[in-house]
Amino acid sequence: MSIKNVRKEVMLTLEKNVDLFTKDYLIQPEKIWQPSDFLPNPQSDSFMNEVEEIREISKDLGNDFWITLVGDMITEEALPTYESWLLDLDGIEQHGENGDNGWAKWVRMWTAEENRHGDVLNKYIYLSGRVNMREVEITTQHLIADGFDIGTSRDPYKNFVYTSFQELATYISHNNVSKIAKKAGMKNLGKMCKIIAGDEMRHHKAYTEFIRQIFSIDPSEMMMAYFDMMKLKITMPAMHLRESFETKGALFEKFSEVAQRAGVYTSFDYVDIIRKLNSSWSIDKISGLTAEAEKARAYLMKLPERMERIAERIVVPDTQHNFKWMNPLV
Ligand SMILES: [Fe+2]
Numbered sequence: 001m002s003i004k005n006v007r008k009e010v011m012l013t014l015e016k017n018v019d020l021f022t023k024d025y026l027i028q029p030e031k032i033w034q035p036s037d038f039l040p041n042p043q044s045d046s047f048m049n050e051v052e053e054i055r056e057i058s059k060d061l062g063n064d065f066w067i068t069l070v071g072d073m074i075t076e077e078a079l080p081t082y083e084s085w086l087l088d089l090d091g092i093e094q095h096g097e098n099g100d101n102g103w104a105k106w107v108r109m110w111t112a113e114e115n116r117h118g119d120v121l122n123k124y125i126y127l128s129g130r131v132n133m134r135e136v137e138i139t140t141q142h143l144i145a146d147g148f149d150i151g152t153s154r155d156p157y158k159n160f161v162y163t164s165f166q167e168l169a170t171y172i173s174h175n176n177v178s179k180i181a182k183k184a185g186m187k188n189l190g191k192m193c194k195i196i197a198g199d200e201m202r203h204h205k206a207y208t209e210f211i212r213q214i215f216s217i218d219p220s221e222m223m224m225a226y227f228d229m230m231k232l233k234i235t236m237p238a239m240h241l242r243e244s245f246e247t248k249g250a251l252f253e254k255f256s257e258v259a260q261r262a263g264v265y266t267s268f269d270y271v272d273i274i275r276k277l278n279s280s281w282s283i284d285k286i287s288g289l290t291a292e293a294e295k296a297r298a299y300l301m302k303l304p305e306r307m308e309r310i311a312e313r314i315v316v317p318d319t320q321h322n323f324k325w326m327n328p329l330v
Pocket residue numbers: 076114117170200
C-alpha cells in the first residue's frame with residue numbers, strides 16, 4: 001500500500017473515535033462563551049458609557065500593542081482559509097456516501113468555535129477607536145483571497161503536526177496579549193484574550209492527542225512527518241499578510257518584528273513549542289522505529305537546544321514601521 005493510502009487507512013481507523021474527541025475537546029454553542037459575553041451590550045442603556053470607557057482606556061497602549069492585536073485578529077478572521085484547507089486532507093471526507101465523515105464534522109465544529117475569536121476581537125478593536133478599520137478590512141480580504149500553502153499537501157500527519165503547533169502558538173500569543181492588557185487596566189480585553197487562549201489550549205490538546213494516537217499505530221511514518229515539518233520550519237498562517245496596494249506577504253516580516261518586540265510571540269516561544277511537542281508525544285520513548293525514523297528522532301530531540309542558540313543571537317530591530325492599520329482614515 002502506498003504511504004498516502006496507509007495514512008488514509010489510519011485516519012479512517014481513528015475516525016471511529018471522532019465522536020469521543022468532539023465530546024472531550026469541543027463545547028456546544030449553548031454552553032460555551034460567546035463574543036457578547038465580553039462586549040458592551042447594545043441593548044443596554046449603559047452601552048454608550050461602556051464604549052466611551054473602552055475608547056478612553058485604549059489610548060494608554062502604544063502602536064506595537066495594537067498592531068500585534070490587529071494582526072492576531074486578522075489571522076483569526078482568515079478562518080475560511082484554514083477550514084477549506086483542512087477539509088481537503090486525505091481521510092477527511094465531506095463528499096462520502098453519507099456526506100460528512102467524522103473528521104469533516106470535527107473540522108466544522110472546530111471552525112465554528114474558532115470563528116468566535118476573530119468576531120470578538122474585531123468588535124473590540126472597532127470600538128477602541130485606535131485603528132483604521134478600512135485598512136484592516138482590506139488586509140483581511142487580501143489574506144483570505146491569497147490563501148496559504150504550508151507545504152503539507154493533503155498529508156493528515158503533517159497537517160495535524162501543524163495544527164498542534166499553531167494552536168499552542170496562538171495560545172501563547174493571546175495569553176501574552178491578555179497579560180499586557182490586564183497590566184494596562186484593560187480588564188475586558190484581558191479577560192477576552194484569556195478565554196480565547198483557553199480555547200486554543202483545548203484545541204492544542206485535541207490535535208496533540210490525534211498525533212499521539214497516530215504514533216501508536218504508525219510510529220515511523222509519524223516521526224518522519226514530524227521531522228519533515230520541523231526541518232521546513234513552521235510557517236505562520238498569516239505569512240501572506242499585506243496592506244492595501246502592497247504585494248502578497250509584504251507586511252509579514254514587519255508584523256512579526258512588532259509581535260517579537262511587544263513580547264507577544266518570540267523565537268523563544270517557537271523553541272518552547274517544539275520542546276512541549278517532543279514531551280507531549282514522548283518521542284524519546286517511541287519504539288519500533290525504522291533506521292531512518294531513528295535518525296529523525298535524534299534530530300528532533302536536539303532541535304530545541306539548537307534553535308535556542310539561534311534565538312539567543314536574534315536582535316529584534318527597533319524600526320518603527322508605518323502601518324496603514326494605524327493611520328487615520330483619510
Ligand atoms: Fe483562534
